Amino acid sequence: MSGVLDDIKTVLGFYEALGIERIPFEISAPALNPTVKKGGHTAKVKAGALGALKEEMDECTGCKLSSGRKSIVFGEGNPDASLMFIGEGPGKEEDIEARPFVGEAGQLLTSLIAKMGLKREDVYIGNIVKCRPPGNRDPEEEEIAACLPFIKRQIEIISPRVIMTLGRISSQTLISTRIPISRLRGSFYAYEGIPVMPTFHPAYLLRNRKDKHLVWADALKVLEKLGMPLPPLKPGRGPSK
Ligand code: URA
Numbered sequence: 006m007s008g009v010l011d012d013i014k015t016v017l018g019f020y021e022a023l024g025i026e027r028i029p030f031e032i033s034a035p036a037l038n039p040t041v042k043k044g045g046h047t048a049k050v051k052a053g054a055l056g057a058l059k060e061e062m063d064e065c066t067g068c069k070l071s072s073g074r075k076s077i078v079f080g081e082g083n084p085d086a087s088l089m090f091i092g093e094g095p096g097k098e099e100d101i102e103a104r105p106f107v108g109e110a111g112q113l114l115t116s117l118i119a120k121m122g123l124k125r126e127d128v129y130i131g132n133i134v135k136c137r138p139p140g141n142r143d144p145e146e147e148e149i150a151a152c153l154p155f156i157k158r159q160i161e162i163i164s165p166r167v168i169m170t171l172g173r174i175s176s177q178t179l180i181s182t183r184i185p186i187s188r189l190r191g192s193f194y195a196y197e198g199i200p201v202m203p204t205f206h207p208a209y210l211l212r213n214r215k216d217k218h219l220v221w222a223d224a225l226k227v228l229e230k231l232g233m234p235l236p237p238l239k240p241g242r243g244p245s246k
Contacts, residue, residue: 047085048083048084048085051084051162052084054084054162055079055080055084055162055163058079058155058159058162062077062079062135062155063077065135065136067151067152068136068147068148068151068152070094070134070136070137070138070139070144070148071136073136073137073139074095074100074137075100075101075137076095076099076100076101076103077136078094078099078103078104078105078132078136078137079103079131079135080105080129080130080131080132080135080159081104081105081125081129081130082126082127082128082130083126083129084129084162086127086128086129086163086165087165087166087167087231088127088128088129088165088166088167088168088227088231089128089129089130089131089160089163089165089168090106090118090128090129090130090131090168090169090170090171091131091132091133091156091168091169091175092105092106092114092131092132092133092172092175092206093132093133093134093143093144093171093172093174093175093206094133094135094136094137094138094174095132095134095135095136096108096110096208097137097141098111099111099137100136100137105130105131106130109208109211110207110208110210111207113207113211114130114171114207117207117220117221117224120221120224120236121224121227121228121236122228122233122234122236129159129163129165131156131159132156133149133152133174133175133178133179134148134149134152135152135155136152143174144174149174149178153178160197166199166200166231167199167201167202167227167230167231168196168199168200168201168202169201169202169203169204169223169227170201170204171204171205171207172205172206172208172209173185173186173206176189176190176201176204177189179201180194180196180201180203182194186205186206189203190202190204190205190219190220191203191204191219191222191223191226193230202223202226202227202230203223204219204220204223204224205219205220
């Protein structure tokens, strides 16, 4: 694998030397399932680029969160995903497992993804900050600023067709606004031309189950935007858990 990564680094270095700032991926017409795969042959290149970025993060000490972490939670999923979910930052379980959204809130997200007719492996799941804030506090502005280039580069590599931001921090950060999440959710915004649907964080839903139908309504808009079939669900039902 490291041979492949070295090859990709060489190719990317070549583009960089030519002054090309964006990787010239060919975004071909949607394949059979337009939501799951966009370009087939680009997936390997994107996986390599994500691998190289992950290696670049190794041992990162860009902010004080690095001193308390067990793991850097880089993100996971389909490198060529049409749909990307972006959360806030790892919690306790994520820090232990080095995987995003694997705790209780993560199970709720997994169930939302399933209700949307998808699997976790079909989408890409990332976070604004990659190291666990102590006691699961909100990440601070400097911590967000230090980590932001990484999620931006993940988005650039994956080039999703739609992004769903989970909760206040990721929504406000990506959309560059202070508007509260309760007002942001439910409408599309744009990040670098990519439609962004802000919605409530799954951890909020664990405490406010009555609002699950709102997240489900947001998810339906996302499916519609992606041109995916809308799953038949009983009215008012959101992701279960
Ligand atoms: N909450 C987040 O925002 N991200 C995770 O990965 C887990 C919980």
